Amino acid sequence: MISIVGYGSYVPKNRIKTSEIAKIWGKDPQNVERGLGVYEKSVPSLDEDTITIATAATKYALKRAGIDPEEIGAIYVGSESHPYVVKPSGTVVAAAIGCEGELKCADYEFACKAGTAAIQNVMGLIEGEYIKYGLAIGADTSQGAPGDALEYAASAGGAAFILSKKNKDSIATIEETLSYTTDTPDFWRREYQHYPQHGGRFTGEPAYFKHVGTATKMMMDRMSLNPDDLDYIVFHMPNAKFPVNMAKKLGFSTEQVTQGLVVSKIGNTYSGSSLLGLTAVLDVAKPGDKILMSSYGSGAGSDSFYITVDDAIEKKRDMCPKTWDMIDNKRYIDYATYTIYRKKILMR
């Protein structure tokens, strides 16, 4: 069995309100807020990117894990906004935490599910006894084109997980994971393009709902689970509507979803999205609680995880800032500042 022995989250401090963006583009703010269920989103500072976010989350994960960084045998960073197209984010994270040397490392990209893909690969390396500890990170500083519907939600944040074989320091154990993958072009970004494109309503039924729904149902069947066997449900959160509707369709209650539903306050953190939801759940879960998490990556696929919370959560969760506390620690910026922070204006 593979367990989480350390987890950490990071959300940048800046927020822009949905209403501020809507106002700029002449939309009715309340309409947009209601339509998406997103009221504000996180914006990275000028000195933040996927690498710094990944590093910040990792430092918290290391603190909770209480291990020597040099014991980490693999680092995989999942993101669709790696600062370099060529030059791995993971190498910088490795140097920043002090685990360069014998280390397996690569960057992953699978739209918003690259972070959960990283977890699955680390699990395999541990199971195969190639490494003792592995670090999987999902982090993004995603961009939506100005005026595009994506702009209301595309945000920044990330989460990091240190995994090992189940032991007395386990925070939560991953009982099972599986994936469902097809070729479904609902959202993409071509090389050299600054902003992604998407298929509008095509991103819904045939994309998000089909993949997340199928993967989740496969997991429920495989593990013989009923909706009320689970304490917490975390789905990828492109907005607040999709995961809530998904949960309803699958027979889950709103209560099972609420704790992990960080999207309404920080937007869609892409590769960080479902993982930040998981950290928010771990921040409050009790030993023995059952969690089901299904990520979604456009293109398309969903990774589903069935997780049981372990005893060490009690002594480890308070070692670092909790996700919802980080979400509440914020400063608002206006649209003009946002355009500078996100390099949306042509400068000299």
Added chain:
Amino acid sequence: MSVPRFWREIPYRYRLIGSYCEKCNETFFPPREICPRCRRSGDIKDIKLEEEGEIFSYTVIRTAPPEFDVQTPYAIALIKLKNGPLIMSQLTDCEMDDVKIGKKVRMVFRKISEDGEAGIINYGYKFVLAE
């Protein structure tokens, strides 16, 4: 900035590795090859410095060189590290009015500068006000 010039300082800039003179029981940052007190090199070791400290002095920069211009106004501080030396660093994610001598700060890992749109990104330490 040339790449190797930046690359060779990575451990110090990313992780606050300083020097410690075992003879004088003193820490230094940036690292030194010779202890400025006893003028010897034999007893100098690398040491991981604490990532916490307090503001010893500060200023808010309003006029900056081109590579930092977009960040103005930004704060620079001399920080007395816990059990360690004074270090110069930028303060980030803070309201300028909240910066005061004596305030507690902690290290974060951030982008310091970029060599244009296409060049290398320089990362390193900055500090934030500790909540």
Added chain:
Amino acid sequence: MKKVAVIGVGITKFGELWNSSLRSLTIEAGTKALSDAGIPGEEVDALYTGCMTGDMFVKQGHISSLIADYGGLLPVPSTRVESACASGGLALRQGFITILSGVADIVVVGGVEKMTDALGSQTTGYLASAADQEWESFNGATFPSLYALMAKRHMYEYGTTEEQLGLVAVKNHYNGSLNPNAHFPFKISLEKVMGSTLVADPLRLFHCSPVSDGAACVILASEEKAKELRDDPIWIRSSGQASGAIGIYDREDICTIDSTVNAAKSAYKMAGVTHRDIDFAEVHDCFTIAEIINIEDLGFFKKGEGGKAVEDGITSLDGELPINPSGGLKSKGHPVGATGVAQVVEVVTQLRGKAGKRQVKDAEIGLSQNIGGSGGTAVVHIFSR
């Protein structure tokens, strides 16, 4: 011990001199100094030129040859001296030592900076090269910010006020208004200083010396030559130089510039005088806080009382101890490499009693203090009639 005298001085107008180049400025100051000394170029044994950033501002290296050549002094041995803003002061010290060593009787010491050939946006970065590039400038520290860090701490520890900082500028501008060569030869009010734009808190634009073009030159002579050539030589009584940490982060006390304290100690000892014997001084007021720290470090006032001394008028032109009668770097201008030599031009002019409206009364012994960077280098010279 041998004695060294200043027998000629020359200085250009300081300011934005669009028609002048690095070489034309140096030649102008040199020609004036040689003609003041009344000697032809053939008598010159050695040439030293202080210049900080010729390599950056006008992309000119090998300034030693350039100056000797265009100064019509070939084949006189020529050396360029660089030590940030203390380049001029150090050039003077090299000339002084060369004559003391006996290898030369007449030495030309020049200082020059041509700063306005670069864009303003580049200037901040070029000047920051005097700081620790890897551990200060890399982090976005600018030159004013280093002195601002000193100012904040000085205000915190000693209660020095923004008004006191401002009064340094007001005083120096008053003095500079009497100096026709000054970059900004006009008076300013305290309100104007306090209302000027912030550069690095608490330092405002009018707390900072300007970016200026200019050159200065002095002719040094051995005792025999000096007596032969002039009946009013000004004697260099002593020269003291000291190094300090390149980075402000490595200073034990950022309210004190140790290199000044150490250089002053050497200079007072060599001259056989104390700070009480000094009648006036030209000090390195690159920023107003620097003047306050300098007059404390030179021993004129107790640590923390420099601001009050300025407020009380002690350092004014008609005060007990006039500081920067030339207008200082603040009003006269700060063509970096020229500054240390320009200070000497002023001290000599004052000791000769030829300073006109800004003449310090009964000036017998004068001091010049020149700093490089945030205190990595300091050099102090003492002069008398």
